[in-house]
Amino acid sequence: MLSRVADSLYWMSRYFERANHCARVLEANHNLMLNPSKLSTEERWQRIMASLGIAPAAGGIDPQSAMVKLTSDAGFESSIAFCIAVSRENAGQVREQISSEMWEGLNSLYHKVTKASANLEADTDPMRLVVAVREGSYQFHGITDATMNHGEGWQFIQLGKYMERSCALPVLLDAYFSRAGEADTLDWVGLLASCAAFESYCKVYTAELRPDSVAEFLLLNPEFPYSVCYAVERMSAAIAAISQTSFTKASVRIERIAGRLRASLAYAQIAEIMIGGVHRCLNDVIEQCESLHAAVHMVYIDYPIQSALEA
Amino acid sequence: MPAQSAHLQMRVPFGDYALGSAYDEMFRADGRPRAHYRNLYTQLLNLPSEDLYRFKKEADLSFFNQGITFTVYGRAEGTEQIFPHDLLPRIVTSSEWATIERGLIQRITALNLFLADVYHERRIVKDRVIPGEIIYTCKHFRRQMQGVRIPRDVYISVAGTDLIRMPDGRFVVLEDNLRVPSGVSYMLTSRKVMKQIFPALFRKCGVRPIEQYSQELLSTLRSLAPEGRSTIVLLTPGTYNSAYFEHAFLARQMGIELVEGRDLVVHDNTVYMRTTSGLQRVDVIYRRVDDDFVDPLAFRADSTLGVAGLFNAYRAGKVVLANALGSGVADDKAIYSYVPKIIRYYLDEDPIVDNVETFLMTDRAQRDEVCGNLEKYVVKAVGESGGYGMLIGPHSSREQQAEFREKILADPRNYIAQPTITLSAAPCFMNGRIEPRHVDLRPYVLFGEKATIVPGGLTRVALRRGSLVVNSSQGGGSKDTWVLLN
Incomplete structure (x- = not known):
């Protein structure tokens, strides 16, 4: 492509x-x-x-x-x-x-x-x-x-969609959790609705709205499409699929960054995150997404011609 | 209005249909429909005009949603309009088509031989059939192409020849478009829309299919590829080009990459495209970029659309360009006047489809005749297309005529003149009524291993009443062209 x-x-x-x-x-x-x-x-x-x-x-x-x-x-x-x-x-x-x-x-x-x-x-x-x-x-x-076709082009579309989601959700969550102390029930309803998550949340936790449950759901739920974990998971899958069709030596580096980010969410526990501060965790996700974006650009889009000829 | 139409009582919805001096595609002079239009005629008599309105709306919406639009400059940002499309098909009989087909294949064959000769031995000049200076002074003559051998000696792989119909019903060639002719996507998309609107009529009439065009184009390009290699790409100037829709459309239909100059790199006389899995070699380029812009090192240095080094790779035979560089010599409007001679010279045959009578301004007697009677002639700049640089004598003012007279005298080589010809007229659906409008016909000729023409082409319509200018840049539209099975 x-x-x-x-x-x-x-x-x-x-x-x-x-x-x-x-x-x-x-x-x-x-x-x-x-x-x-x-x-x-x-x-x-x-x-x-x-x-x-x-x-x-x-x-x-x-x-x-x-x-x-x-x-x-x-x-x-x-x-x-x-x-x-x-x-x-x-x-x-x-x-x-x-x-x-x-x-x-x-x-x-x-x-x-x-x-x-x-x-x-x-x-x-x-x-x-x-x-x-x-x-x-x-x-x-x-x-x-x-x-x-669910080929390489489609994978780049998936990558774009979930990259954007992986960057946008942490920003949204941060805006609410940075002032979690003053938030009332309606605010949490608003956050969940912003992720089209209210119904799905209730199915898992019932309508009892607790900040750590909301955080757990929107950060770590592996099954809900607008959770950070899910978005990162899909993004990694797209990256893996792309590197399979367009393998270059540098693909390995991208997969490593993606894998690390994925693991950090997949094996995280909400209690630990709450202790360390939600903000830090969210910020970390954003930073890793940014370096992933830069690496994808360098490997697949704007690579130096000389290195491509030698390969 | 001629006297003959005065006593004709046309039936609704043809109440305002005036038969003029032009050949009418649908009606005979006595106001009766021609045999091959009878199905359409009957359908129109029985169709309430509300239905036609609704069809028209559906068709326009379909074009709009497919993005077959152009941007109207000078208005609010983002004003997009569809290319005007007329609902009623233009119908051509199978015997008329047979003549057109033979004539155009004869013509493209001769023009390819001519180009190979021009860039190599120049026998036609030595044999004094065409004066050398007419060739060398062509705006699109490319000195750089002298002695360059190209696959199969095929210079023109794709031509879009403009035909018009004379008042006596004969088709003649008005213009050969041999550089980067466009419009074929309108032919294909309009057919698709028409099938949705008039399915019954298609069944009744027996219309020859045109959908195979993309496959034919692909095999034409493939036949030019070097032995054992077959990566074909379409080179576009980019999304801001007015024909970009067509480039994308054709690339998708053929399943080939649509590339821009910035996607290609030349290294060691080999052309590569930049892909996500590294550099990939390119063998044939169907280029929709003019000669001048393909390589800033060989042609215009200010071009940002091309690829540096492409011309050297081309000379070295490492990549094929279609159409070949320099093929514009053969559609110069002064060379046009020699095409009948070219056909006789290379093929020893009489032209099957004639030219329009053409006056060369470099010839003193012809020039004096034209300059003295500008109101009777159409004057055209030889290297222009798209209806630009033109004077239409009967519709021009004294000032415009004086201006053109001066231009002609200052640079006679740059102009030719033709008698004003009334193009044939075909019925069009105009604001609830069916009225005649002037039309031409542009079939698309492909030439690779063999010559092929899909039956039909783009019928262009001058939408303003009485106008003879069909170019889309000047208020023209298009309609579907049906070639019948028998």
Whole structure:
């Protein structure tokens, strides 16, 4: 597979996941913000921003404009509209590699988002856009799995999706656990809903919401798609599959980083993590994901030509 | 409007259908449908126009979702529009097609012999059939190609020849597009959409299939590959090229890699592409990048679309390019006027499909005739395509004529003139009514081990009433072309 193509598939997938994540967080919080809480609206918006990894704005946050900015401001790099546009742009670069159904799905979602962004009138409109993205994303994942060869290209798509998730979930968790002391039940509901995890959580722990159970579920549950452990597991699987089809000597190094990260979560216990501090654990995951990203880029995408000729 | 149409009472939805001086694809001069259009005619009489509207909407949505769009510049960012597509098929009989097919195969065969001659012995110049300076002054003549041997001596593997139909019903060649002709993806996608919309009509009419085009193209390219090697790629200028959709489409249909210049590297006269498992050797490049841009070391140094060192690898015979570099000489509009002579010279045959009468501005008598009567002629710059650099005499102002007269006198080699020809007209669905619009026909000719043409092509439509310009950059659209089985 062409390196440029692999790169585009990876970023198509990452940005798509990013839009999706943003949509989930906004949808979950939107519903909860209608309830009164100890935190002010301003503080809650700050937490939303933090949970999406967005630096706090200097002049404070106006709820209505924040919503518009995060959903439909195509000039703002964390907005849904921006992420969908970049995802589609990358897909457009590799249209012959993805299935026509995938392109049509992504393309029509893009047009839906662009059109909705240009016509925001009622204050319910941004939420409509968010819901469209959530539905569109489940559809896109289904189409991708059903219509594309599960070969190397598909593996790069998986890698992008789970890399993004492995980076985004720790940021989200950190925003809640760094202020775990002041959080009430509704806040934990909000966190779980941000990961589409409420129902799944209840099936494991019942509706009793305890911070360490929430942390255990979202960090270490190996079966839930929006847990860190699951995302890292899938990411490692994609990396292993890629190095099988495109083996180079340097692949070994990537597999080692991935394996270490995987093991650190697979064999961890929540009690230990709570003692050492959730923040440290989350930070560790993010750092290892970053070095994994850099290694993949160096080995498969942007390698020096001279070394490739000698091989 | 000619007198003959005054007493014709056309039936709904053809109430406003005016038969002019042009050859009408559907109707005879007495207003009755031609035999091969009768199925479509009956279908249209029985189809409420709401249904046509709905079909039109469905077709447009399908094109839009497939991303067969172009960006409209100068408007709000991201304004994408589909290429206008007309619902009603253009129908060609099997005997008309047989003539076209033989004519185009004869033509591409002769032009390939011509190019091999131009870049080697130049017998045609020595035998005084074509003056040498006309060849050497071609904008697309590539001195670098002199003496370079290419596989099978095939310079043109893919041609998109523009045919028009004269008022007497004959097809003639208006232009040979021999460099990087485009549009074939519209032919293929529009057929797919039409099948969804008119399944019954397809069954009734017996339409010859065109879906095999991609396989034919692939085997054409494969026939040029060196013995025992077969890595074929399609080289595109990239996503910002207006034909990018087509490049991606064809690469996918053929199952080959779609590469950009930055994906390729040349080392020791061998071309490689950069893949996730290292560098992989490339043998044949179906290039959709103009000569000028393929190699910054050999041609335009400012090109960022090409591959440094590609030309040397090509000269060394380590990689094949299709179409060959320098094939643009043969579609220069001045050389065009010599094509009948070229056919007679190399094949000793009369041309099966004629040319349009063409005046060379380098010839004094012809130039004086044209410059004195510019309102009657179409003047074209020889190296241009896409409807650019053109004067359409009857639709031009005195100022435009004066401007072109000056341009011609300043650089006669750069212009040719042709009498204004009224292209044939075909019925189109325009805002609820069926009206005639002028059309041409671009079949796609493939030439490798043998010559093949899939039956049909791109029928381009001048969507503005009365307009003769079918180019998509100038308000043209397209429609499906049906070649009938018998």
